Amino acid sequence: MTIIEQAELERQQRYIGQIGQCMEAYRSETGFSRRYWIHTYGCQLNENDGEKLAGLLGEMGYLEAAGLREADLIILNTCSVREHADDRLFGNLGRLKNLRQEKPDLVIAVCGCMMKQPEHVARISRSFSFVDLVFGPQDIYRLPELLYHRLSDEKKQYLVGDEDTLVEGLPIHRARRFRALCSIMYGCNNFCTYCIVPYTRGRERSRQPGDILRELRELALSGYREVMLLGQNVNSYGQDFEETGGDIRDFSDLLEAAARENFYRIRFMTSHPKDISEKLLKVMAANPVIEPHLHLPLQSGSNRVLGQMNRQYTREQYLATVTRARQLIPNLAFSTDIIVGFPGETEEDFADTLDIMRQVRFASAFTFLYSKRTGTPAAEMPNPVDPAVMHERFDRLTALQDAHSLAYNRQSLGQTVEILVEGVSAKQDQVFSGRTGQNQLVNFTVADPALLPAEARSPDGRIDGSRLEGGLARVRVTDAKTFSLFGVLEAYRP
Protein backbone atom coordinates (compact mmCIF):
# COMPACT_ATOMS: atom_id res chain seq x y z
CA MET A 1 0.00 0.00 0.00
CA THR A 2 1.21 3.51 -0.79
CA ILE A 3 0.19 6.34 1.49
CA ILE A 4 0.09 9.49 -0.59
CA GLU A 5 2.35 11.95 1.19
CA GLN A 6 1.71 15.60 1.89
CA ALA A 7 4.40 16.62 -0.61
CA GLU A 8 2.49 14.93 -3.43
CA LEU A 9 -0.75 16.63 -2.37
CA GLU A 10 1.07 19.96 -2.36
CA ARG A 11 2.31 19.22 -5.88
CA GLN A 12 -1.29 18.61 -6.95
CA GLN A 13 -2.31 21.79 -5.12
CA ARG A 14 0.02 23.75 -7.39
CA TYR A 15 -1.83 22.40 -10.44
CA ILE A 16 -5.11 23.35 -8.78
CA GLY A 17 -3.76 26.89 -8.36
CA GLN A 18 -2.67 27.10 -11.99
CA ILE A 19 -5.98 25.83 -13.35
CA GLY A 20 -7.77 28.17 -10.93
CA GLN A 21 -5.94 31.15 -12.47
CA CYS A 22 -6.99 30.06 -15.98
CA MET A 23 -10.58 29.68 -14.80
CA GLU A 24 -10.52 33.15 -13.29
CA ALA A 25 -9.10 34.65 -16.50
CA TYR A 26 -11.82 32.91 -18.53
CA ARG A 27 -14.50 34.24 -16.15
CA SER A 28 -13.18 37.82 -16.41
CA GLU A 29 -13.02 37.61 -20.17
CA THR A 30 -16.37 35.96 -20.88
CA GLY A 31 -18.47 36.49 -17.75
CA PHE A 32 -19.01 32.72 -17.59
CA SER A 33 -17.58 29.94 -15.43
CA ARG A 34 -16.42 26.59 -16.73
CA ARG A 35 -18.71 23.80 -15.58
CA TYR A 36 -18.39 20.09 -14.91
CA TRP A 37 -20.77 17.17 -15.07
CA ILE A 38 -19.95 13.91 -13.28
CA HIS A 39 -21.93 10.77 -13.94
CA THR A 40 -21.27 8.09 -11.34
CA TYR A 41 -22.27 4.47 -11.86
CA GLY A 42 -22.54 1.82 -9.15
CA CYS A 43 -22.19 1.76 -5.41
CA GLN A 44 -21.94 4.36 -2.68
CA LEU A 45 -18.14 4.00 -2.55
CA ASN A 46 -18.07 5.19 -6.14
CA GLU A 47 -20.51 7.95 -5.24
CA ASN A 48 -18.10 9.04 -2.51
CA ASP A 49 -15.27 9.06 -5.09
CA GLY A 50 -17.48 11.23 -7.31
CA GLU A 51 -17.85 13.68 -4.40
CA LYS A 52 -14.05 13.90 -4.16
CA LEU A 53 -13.75 14.58 -7.89
CA ALA A 54 -16.35 17.33 -7.47
CA GLY A 55 -14.40 18.70 -4.49
CA LEU A 56 -11.19 18.91 -6.51
CA LEU A 57 -12.96 20.58 -9.44
CA GLY A 58 -14.60 23.07 -7.10
CA GLU A 59 -11.14 24.07 -5.82
CA MET A 60 -10.04 24.63 -9.41
CA GLY A 61 -12.91 27.05 -9.96
CA TYR A 62 -15.29 24.79 -11.86
CA LEU A 63 -19.01 24.96 -11.07
CA GLU A 64 -21.41 22.08 -11.36
CA ALA A 65 -23.39 22.07 -14.62
CA ALA A 66 -27.17 21.78 -14.55
CA GLY A 67 -26.96 19.14 -17.28
CA LEU A 68 -24.63 17.31 -19.58
CA ARG A 69 -24.98 19.71 -22.50
CA GLU A 70 -23.99 22.67 -20.36
CA ALA A 71 -20.71 21.10 -19.26
CA ASP A 72 -17.17 21.95 -20.34
CA LEU A 73 -15.82 18.85 -18.62
CA ILE A 74 -17.65 15.52 -18.42
CA ILE A 75 -16.44 12.72 -16.18
CA LEU A 76 -17.87 9.20 -16.36
CA ASN A 77 -17.02 7.50 -13.06
CA THR A 78 -17.45 3.83 -13.94
CA CYS A 79 -18.31 0.68 -12.00
CA SER A 80 -17.51 -2.84 -13.11
CA VAL A 81 -19.69 -4.68 -10.63
CA ARG A 82 -23.15 -4.17 -12.04
CA GLU A 83 -24.50 -6.12 -14.95
CA HIS A 84 -23.87 -4.79 -18.45
CA ALA A 85 -21.59 -2.05 -17.10
CA ASP A 86 -19.56 -2.14 -20.31
CA ASP A 87 -22.63 -1.78 -22.54
CA ARG A 88 -23.76 1.24 -20.56
CA LEU A 89 -20.36 2.93 -20.60
CA PHE A 90 -19.67 2.40 -24.28
CA GLY A 91 -23.25 3.31 -25.22
CA ASN A 92 -22.89 6.59 -23.32
CA LEU A 93 -19.49 7.28 -24.85
CA GLY A 94 -20.99 6.77 -28.30
CA ARG A 95 -23.55 9.48 -27.54
CA LEU A 96 -20.83 11.83 -26.25
CA LYS A 97 -19.05 11.65 -29.57
CA ASN A 98 -21.69 13.90 -31.17
CA LEU A 99 -21.52 16.35 -28.30
CA ARG A 100 -17.76 16.56 -28.68
CA GLN A 101 -18.18 17.34 -32.39
CA GLU A 102 -20.53 20.20 -31.49
CA LYS A 103 -18.18 21.47 -28.73
CA PRO A 104 -14.55 20.84 -29.69
CA ASP A 105 -13.31 22.32 -26.38
CA LEU A 106 -15.28 19.84 -24.32
CA VAL A 107 -13.00 17.69 -22.13
CA ILE A 108 -14.16 14.10 -21.60
CA ALA A 109 -12.75 11.88 -18.85
CA VAL A 110 -13.42 8.27 -17.87
CA CYS A 111 -12.34 6.95 -14.48
CA GLY A 112 -13.41 4.38 -11.87
CA CYS A 113 -13.18 0.60 -11.54
CA MET A 114 -13.58 -0.29 -15.21
CA MET A 115 -10.40 1.55 -16.02
CA LYS A 116 -8.47 -1.03 -14.00
CA GLN A 117 -9.35 -3.57 -16.67
CA PRO A 118 -6.87 -3.06 -19.53
CA GLU A 119 -9.30 -4.34 -22.17
CA HIS A 120 -11.63 -1.41 -21.48
CA VAL A 121 -8.82 1.15 -21.67
CA ALA A 122 -7.66 -0.43 -24.93
CA ARG A 123 -11.19 -0.20 -26.35
CA ILE A 124 -11.45 3.47 -25.40
CA SER A 125 -8.11 4.15 -27.01
CA ARG A 126 -9.12 2.26 -30.14
CA SER A 127 -12.74 3.27 -30.65
CA PHE A 128 -13.34 6.42 -28.60
CA SER A 129 -10.23 8.43 -29.30
CA PHE A 130 -12.00 11.67 -28.34
CA VAL A 131 -11.71 10.67 -24.64
CA ASP A 132 -9.12 13.03 -23.14
CA LEU A 133 -8.45 11.60 -19.69
CA VAL A 134 -8.46 8.06 -18.36
CA PHE A 135 -7.52 7.26 -14.77
CA GLY A 136 -8.17 4.57 -12.19
CA PRO A 137 -10.05 4.74 -8.88
CA GLN A 138 -6.76 5.06 -7.01
CA ASP A 139 -5.54 7.98 -9.11
CA ILE A 140 -8.29 10.46 -8.28
CA TYR A 141 -5.88 12.67 -6.36
CA ARG A 142 -3.95 13.21 -9.62
CA LEU A 143 -6.90 14.73 -11.48
CA PRO A 144 -5.47 18.30 -11.16
CA GLU A 145 -2.21 17.27 -12.82
CA LEU A 146 -3.90 15.32 -15.62
CA LEU A 147 -6.38 18.07 -16.32
CA TYR A 148 -3.70 20.75 -16.27
CA HIS A 149 -1.66 18.91 -18.90
CA ARG A 150 -4.72 18.34 -21.07
CA LEU A 151 -5.80 21.96 -20.83
CA SER A 152 -2.27 23.04 -21.70
CA ASP A 153 -2.88 21.49 -25.11
CA GLU A 154 -0.85 18.44 -24.39
CA LYS A 155 -1.92 15.05 -25.61
CA LYS A 156 -4.63 13.09 -23.92
CA GLN A 157 -3.67 11.74 -20.53
CA TYR A 158 -4.11 8.07 -19.69
CA LEU A 159 -2.97 7.05 -16.23
CA VAL A 160 -4.04 3.91 -14.44
CA GLY A 161 -1.72 3.27 -11.52
CA ASP A 162 -0.91 -0.20 -10.16
CA GLU A 163 -0.49 0.84 -6.55
CA ASP A 164 -3.07 0.50 -3.79
CA THR A 165 -3.16 4.07 -2.56
CA LEU A 166 -4.54 5.69 0.56
CA VAL A 167 -5.09 9.43 0.39
CA GLU A 168 -6.26 11.79 3.12
CA GLY A 169 -7.28 15.40 2.93
CA LEU A 170 -8.84 15.61 -0.53
CA PRO A 171 -11.49 18.32 -0.79
CA ILE A 172 -15.01 16.98 -1.07
CA HIS A 173 -18.24 18.37 -2.45
CA ARG A 174 -20.99 16.30 -0.82
CA ALA A 175 -23.97 15.49 -2.96
CA ARG A 176 -26.50 15.44 -0.11
CA ARG A 177 -27.24 17.98 2.55
CA PHE A 178 -28.10 15.76 5.49
CA ARG A 179 -26.70 12.29 4.72
CA ALA A 180 -22.93 12.04 4.36
CA LEU A 181 -20.92 9.17 2.97
CA CYS A 182 -17.68 8.32 4.71
CA SER A 183 -15.37 5.68 3.22
CA ILE A 184 -13.51 4.00 6.08
CA MET A 185 -11.52 1.53 4.00
CA TYR A 186 -10.83 0.59 0.42
CA GLY A 187 -10.34 -2.67 -1.46
CA CYS A 188 -11.16 -6.24 -0.62
CA ASN A 189 -9.18 -9.39 0.23
CA ASN A 190 -11.96 -11.92 -0.13
CA PHE A 191 -11.78 -12.91 -3.78
CA CYS A 192 -15.32 -14.20 -4.17
CA THR A 193 -14.99 -16.03 -7.46
CA TYR A 194 -17.65 -13.98 -9.31
CA CYS A 195 -16.42 -10.56 -8.20
CA ILE A 196 -14.06 -8.18 -9.94
CA VAL A 197 -13.60 -5.79 -7.01
CA PRO A 198 -10.35 -7.23 -5.57
CA TYR A 199 -8.79 -6.81 -9.02
CA THR A 200 -10.04 -3.26 -9.57
CA ARG A 201 -9.96 -1.79 -6.06
CA GLY A 202 -6.93 -3.65 -4.76
CA ARG A 203 -6.19 -5.09 -1.33
CA GLU A 204 -7.88 -3.92 1.85
CA ARG A 205 -6.50 -0.79 3.42
CA SER A 206 -8.09 0.96 6.36
CA ARG A 207 -7.99 4.67 7.04
CA GLN A 208 -6.54 5.65 10.40
CA PRO A 209 -9.22 5.98 13.11
CA GLY A 210 -8.10 9.54 13.92
CA ASP A 211 -8.67 10.65 10.32
CA ILE A 212 -12.12 9.05 10.21
CA LEU A 213 -13.23 10.45 13.56
CA ARG A 214 -12.02 13.91 12.58
CA GLU A 215 -14.14 13.70 9.42
CA LEU A 216 -17.15 12.50 11.42
CA ARG A 217 -16.76 15.32 13.94
CA GLU A 218 -16.67 17.89 11.12
CA LEU A 219 -19.74 16.33 9.52
CA ALA A 220 -21.71 16.41 12.76
CA LEU A 221 -20.65 20.00 13.46
CA SER A 222 -21.67 21.12 9.99
CA GLY A 223 -25.19 19.77 10.47
CA TYR A 224 -25.17 16.31 8.88
CA ARG A 225 -27.77 14.15 10.62
CA GLU A 226 -26.84 10.82 9.17
CA VAL A 227 -23.58 9.22 8.16
CA MET A 228 -23.01 6.04 6.22
CA LEU A 229 -19.70 4.29 6.88
CA LEU A 230 -18.54 2.60 3.70
CA GLY A 231 -16.22 -0.18 2.69
CA GLN A 232 -16.38 -3.27 0.50
CA ASN A 233 -16.23 -5.25 3.71
CA VAL A 234 -16.47 -2.91 6.70
CA ASN A 235 -16.16 -5.80 9.15
CA SER A 236 -12.53 -6.31 8.28
CA TYR A 237 -11.72 -2.70 9.09
CA GLY A 238 -8.40 -2.50 10.96
CA GLN A 239 -7.17 -5.98 10.10
CA ASP A 240 -4.35 -4.39 8.13
CA PHE A 241 -3.14 -2.20 11.00
CA GLU A 242 0.40 -3.02 11.97
CA GLU A 243 0.12 -1.48 15.43
CA THR A 244 -2.86 -2.39 17.50
CA GLY A 245 -2.02 -0.34 20.57
CA GLY A 246 -4.78 2.26 20.09
CA ASP A 247 -8.34 2.18 21.43
CA ILE A 248 -9.79 1.49 17.99
CA ARG A 249 -8.67 -1.87 16.73
CA ASP A 250 -11.60 -3.09 14.65
CA PHE A 251 -14.90 -2.05 13.11
CA SER A 252 -16.87 -2.52 16.33
CA ASP A 253 -14.56 -0.07 18.13
CA LEU A 254 -14.86 2.42 15.29
CA LEU A 255 -18.65 2.13 15.20
CA GLU A 256 -18.86 2.64 18.95
CA ALA A 257 -16.69 5.77 18.71
CA ALA A 258 -18.79 7.05 15.78
CA ALA A 259 -21.93 6.58 17.88
CA ARG A 260 -20.60 9.13 20.35
CA GLU A 261 -20.69 11.84 17.68
CA ASN A 262 -23.80 13.93 17.39
CA PHE A 263 -25.73 12.14 14.60
CA TYR A 264 -29.36 11.08 14.45
CA ARG A 265 -28.36 7.92 12.65
CA ILE A 266 -25.35 5.87 11.65
CA ARG A 267 -25.51 3.31 8.86
CA PHE A 268 -22.83 1.05 7.44
CA MET A 269 -22.36 -0.98 4.29
CA THR A 270 -21.30 -3.68 3.35
CA SER A 271 -20.86 -6.51 5.83
CA HIS A 272 -19.46 -9.93 5.03
CA PRO A 273 -21.35 -12.73 6.86
CA LYS A 274 -18.13 -14.50 7.82
CA ASP A 275 -16.90 -11.43 9.71
CA ILE A 276 -19.95 -10.46 11.78
CA SER A 277 -18.80 -10.73 15.38
CA GLU A 278 -20.64 -10.96 18.69
CA LYS A 279 -18.84 -7.77 19.66
CA LEU A 280 -20.24 -5.90 16.66
CA LEU A 281 -23.80 -7.06 17.38
CA LYS A 282 -23.45 -5.96 21.01
CA VAL A 283 -22.23 -2.52 19.97
CA MET A 284 -25.25 -2.22 17.65
CA ALA A 285 -27.60 -3.35 20.41
CA ALA A 286 -26.17 -0.87 22.91
CA ASN A 287 -26.27 2.19 20.65
CA PRO A 288 -29.71 3.13 19.31
CA VAL A 289 -28.12 5.73 17.03
CA ILE A 290 -26.79 2.82 14.95
CA GLU A 291 -29.69 1.87 12.74
CA PRO A 292 -31.27 -1.55 13.37
CA HIS A 293 -30.58 -2.71 9.85
CA LEU A 294 -28.00 -5.19 8.65
CA HIS A 295 -27.27 -5.66 4.97
CA LEU A 296 -25.85 -9.17 4.92
CA PRO A 297 -25.22 -10.49 1.40
CA LEU A 298 -26.24 -14.16 1.25
CA GLN A 299 -25.58 -14.75 -2.49
CA SER A 300 -26.74 -18.39 -2.31
CA GLY A 301 -28.39 -20.72 0.18
CA SER A 302 -26.53 -23.78 -1.11
CA ASN A 303 -23.35 -24.84 0.66
CA ARG A 304 -22.05 -26.30 -2.58
CA VAL A 305 -22.54 -23.02 -4.46
CA LEU A 306 -21.22 -20.96 -1.54
CA GLY A 307 -18.06 -23.08 -1.72
CA GLN A 308 -17.79 -22.48 -5.48
CA MET A 309 -18.24 -18.78 -4.84
CA ASN A 310 -15.48 -18.83 -2.17
CA ARG A 311 -17.82 -17.10 0.26
CA GLN A 312 -16.17 -18.75 3.29
CA TYR A 313 -19.33 -19.46 5.26
CA THR A 314 -22.01 -22.13 5.21
CA ARG A 315 -25.77 -21.72 5.25
CA GLU A 316 -25.74 -22.99 8.83
CA GLN A 317 -23.25 -20.31 9.89
CA TYR A 318 -25.27 -17.63 8.09
CA LEU A 319 -28.46 -18.72 9.86
CA ALA A 320 -26.68 -18.84 13.23
CA THR A 321 -25.55 -15.21 12.72
CA VAL A 322 -29.10 -14.13 11.88
CA THR A 323 -30.50 -15.92 14.95
CA ARG A 324 -27.92 -14.43 17.30
CA ALA A 325 -28.38 -10.95 15.85
CA ARG A 326 -32.14 -11.16 16.35
CA GLN A 327 -31.66 -12.29 19.96
CA LEU A 328 -29.53 -9.23 20.65
CA ILE A 329 -31.43 -6.71 18.49
CA PRO A 330 -35.09 -7.78 18.27
CA ASN A 331 -36.13 -4.99 15.87
CA LEU A 332 -33.27 -5.67 13.45
CA ALA A 333 -34.16 -5.74 9.74
CA PHE A 334 -32.12 -7.84 7.35
CA SER A 335 -31.56 -7.08 3.70
CA THR A 336 -29.42 -9.09 1.35
CA ASP A 337 -27.97 -9.69 -2.12
CA ILE A 338 -28.71 -12.93 -3.98
CA ILE A 339 -27.25 -14.20 -7.25
CA VAL A 340 -29.37 -16.54 -9.35
CA GLY A 341 -27.80 -18.89 -11.89
CA PHE A 342 -24.20 -19.12 -10.70
CA PRO A 343 -22.38 -21.64 -12.96
CA GLY A 344 -23.46 -25.16 -12.11
CA GLU A 345 -26.40 -24.08 -9.90
CA THR A 346 -28.88 -26.98 -9.84
CA GLU A 347 -32.56 -26.93 -8.99
CA GLU A 348 -31.61 -28.41 -5.63
CA ASP A 349 -29.12 -25.58 -4.97
CA PHE A 350 -31.77 -23.06 -5.91
CA ALA A 351 -34.28 -24.73 -3.58
CA ASP A 352 -31.74 -24.24 -0.76
CA THR A 353 -31.70 -20.51 -1.53
CA LEU A 354 -35.51 -20.30 -1.40
CA ASP A 355 -35.45 -22.29 1.83
CA ILE A 356 -33.05 -19.94 3.60
CA MET A 357 -35.09 -16.97 2.37
CA ARG A 358 -38.17 -18.50 4.00
CA GLN A 359 -36.26 -18.98 7.23
CA VAL A 360 -34.76 -15.47 7.40
CA ARG A 361 -37.59 -13.54 5.74
CA PHE A 362 -35.48 -10.65 4.51
CA ALA A 363 -37.10 -7.23 4.65
CA SER A 364 -35.66 -6.54 1.20
CA ALA A 365 -33.21 -8.02 -1.26
CA PHE A 366 -31.17 -7.02 -4.28
CA THR A 367 -31.48 -9.94 -6.65
CA PHE A 368 -29.21 -10.48 -9.63
CA LEU A 369 -28.96 -12.83 -12.57
CA TYR A 370 -25.41 -14.18 -12.65
CA SER A 371 -23.35 -12.49 -15.34
CA LYS A 372 -19.75 -13.19 -16.20
CA ARG A 373 -17.01 -10.78 -15.21
CA THR A 374 -14.00 -11.31 -17.44
CA GLY A 375 -10.91 -11.94 -15.33
CA THR A 376 -12.72 -13.66 -12.45
CA PRO A 377 -12.43 -17.40 -11.72
CA ALA A 378 -16.18 -17.91 -12.15
CA ALA A 379 -15.96 -16.67 -15.74
CA GLU A 380 -13.97 -19.84 -16.51
CA MET A 381 -16.28 -22.24 -14.67
CA PRO A 382 -18.09 -24.96 -16.61
CA ASN A 383 -21.84 -25.69 -16.68
CA PRO A 384 -23.37 -22.28 -17.25
CA VAL A 385 -27.05 -22.23 -16.35
CA ASP A 386 -29.39 -22.05 -19.31
CA PRO A 387 -30.65 -18.43 -19.57
CA ALA A 388 -34.30 -19.55 -19.71
CA VAL A 389 -33.84 -21.60 -16.53
CA MET A 390 -32.05 -18.69 -14.90
CA HIS A 391 -34.88 -16.29 -15.70
CA GLU A 392 -37.52 -18.74 -14.50
CA ARG A 393 -35.69 -19.15 -11.17
CA PHE A 394 -35.24 -15.42 -10.92
CA ASP A 395 -38.99 -14.88 -11.29
CA ARG A 396 -39.71 -17.39 -8.52
CA LEU A 397 -37.12 -15.79 -6.28
CA THR A 398 -38.38 -12.23 -6.74
CA ALA A 399 -42.01 -13.37 -6.24
CA LEU A 400 -41.02 -14.90 -2.91
CA GLN A 401 -39.01 -11.87 -1.87
CA ASP A 402 -41.82 -9.51 -2.84
CA ALA A 403 -44.20 -11.48 -0.64
CA HIS A 404 -41.74 -11.28 2.26
CA SER A 405 -41.15 -7.55 1.73
CA LEU A 406 -44.87 -6.87 1.68
CA ALA A 407 -45.46 -8.96 4.81
CA TYR A 408 -42.60 -7.15 6.55
CA ASN A 409 -43.98 -3.73 5.65
CA ARG A 410 -47.52 -4.72 6.71
CA GLN A 411 -46.26 -5.22 10.25
CA SER A 412 -46.01 -1.43 10.44
CA LEU A 413 -49.67 -0.81 9.55
CA GLY A 414 -51.38 1.30 12.20
CA GLN A 415 -48.07 1.96 13.96
CA THR A 416 -46.14 5.19 14.31
CA VAL A 417 -42.65 5.02 12.82
CA GLU A 418 -39.80 7.50 13.09
CA ILE A 419 -38.17 8.55 9.84
CA LEU A 420 -35.36 10.80 8.76
CA VAL A 421 -36.91 13.03 6.11
CA GLU A 422 -35.17 12.94 2.73
CA GLY A 423 -37.37 15.39 0.85
CA VAL A 424 -40.21 15.58 -1.58
CA SER A 425 -41.67 12.48 -3.21
CA ALA A 426 -40.61 12.30 -6.84
CA LYS A 427 -44.07 11.26 -7.98
CA GLN A 428 -46.67 13.24 -6.04
CA ASP A 429 -47.09 16.87 -5.13
CA GLN A 430 -47.17 17.69 -1.39
CA VAL A 431 -46.05 14.17 -0.50
CA PHE A 432 -42.78 13.87 1.40
CA SER A 433 -40.51 10.93 2.03
CA GLY A 434 -37.89 9.50 4.31
CA ARG A 435 -36.59 6.23 5.73
CA THR A 436 -37.04 4.34 8.94
CA GLY A 437 -34.04 3.01 10.86
CA GLN A 438 -34.87 -0.34 9.24
CA ASN A 439 -34.38 1.36 5.86
CA GLN A 440 -38.06 1.26 4.81
CA LEU A 441 -39.08 4.02 2.43
CA VAL A 442 -42.01 6.01 3.88
CA ASN A 443 -44.09 8.54 1.93
CA PHE A 444 -46.28 10.82 3.99
CA THR A 445 -48.68 13.73 3.83
CA VAL A 446 -49.20 16.53 6.31
CA ALA A 447 -52.81 16.92 7.48
CA ASP A 448 -51.93 19.55 10.07
CA PRO A 449 -49.31 22.07 8.80
CA ALA A 450 -49.11 23.54 12.32
CA LEU A 451 -46.93 20.55 13.19
CA LEU A 452 -44.18 22.03 11.02
CA PRO A 453 -41.87 24.98 11.60
CA ALA A 454 -43.13 28.27 10.15
CA GLU A 455 -40.36 28.42 7.50
CA ALA A 456 -41.67 25.20 5.92
CA ARG A 457 -45.19 26.66 5.42
CA SER A 458 -46.15 29.21 2.79
CA PRO A 459 -49.14 31.56 3.18
CA ASP A 460 -51.18 29.59 0.63
CA GLY A 461 -50.90 26.50 2.83
CA ARG A 462 -48.34 24.69 0.70
CA ILE A 463 -45.38 23.01 2.34
CA ASP A 464 -41.81 23.49 1.20
CA GLY A 465 -40.49 19.92 1.42
CA SER A 466 -36.88 21.02 1.08
CA ARG A 467 -37.23 22.68 4.52
CA LEU A 468 -38.06 19.32 6.06
CA GLU A 469 -34.95 17.48 4.84
CA GLY A 470 -32.81 16.05 7.60
CA GLY A 471 -35.54 16.41 10.23
CA LEU A 472 -37.04 13.55 12.22
CA ALA A 473 -40.70 12.87 11.54
CA ARG A 474 -43.11 10.58 13.35
CA VAL A 475 -45.54 9.13 10.84
CA ARG A 476 -48.64 6.97 11.45
CA VAL A 477 -48.63 4.25 8.81
CA THR A 478 -51.92 3.90 6.91
CA ASP A 479 -50.86 1.77 3.92
CA ALA A 480 -48.11 -0.74 3.19
CA LYS A 481 -46.83 -1.80 -0.21
CA THR A 482 -43.98 -4.08 -1.29
CA PHE A 483 -41.40 -1.34 -1.56
CA SER A 484 -42.79 1.46 0.61
CA LEU A 485 -45.08 2.58 3.41
CA PHE A 486 -47.52 5.45 3.34
CA GLY A 487 -48.72 7.53 6.28
CA VAL A 488 -49.66 10.83 7.89
CA LEU A 489 -47.37 13.10 9.87
CA GLU A 490 -47.91 13.09 13.63
CA ALA A 491 -44.87 15.07 14.80
CA TYR A 492 -41.76 16.70 13.39
CA ARG A 493 -38.41 17.70 14.90
CA PRO A 494 -35.94 19.74 12.77
Ligand code: SF4
Ligand atom coordinates in the same frame (compact mmCIF):
# COMPACT_ATOMS: atom_id res chain seq x y z
S1 SF4 B 1 -16.54 -9.55 -0.31
FE1 SF4 B 1 -16.65 -10.73 -2.22
S2 SF4 B 1 -18.37 -9.78 -3.31
FE2 SF4 B 1 -17.75 -8.33 -1.73
S3 SF4 B 1 -16.28 -6.95 -2.74
FE3 SF4 B 1 -15.08 -8.57 -1.77
S4 SF4 B 1 -14.80 -10.12 -3.37
FE4 SF4 B 1 -16.48 -8.77 -4.04
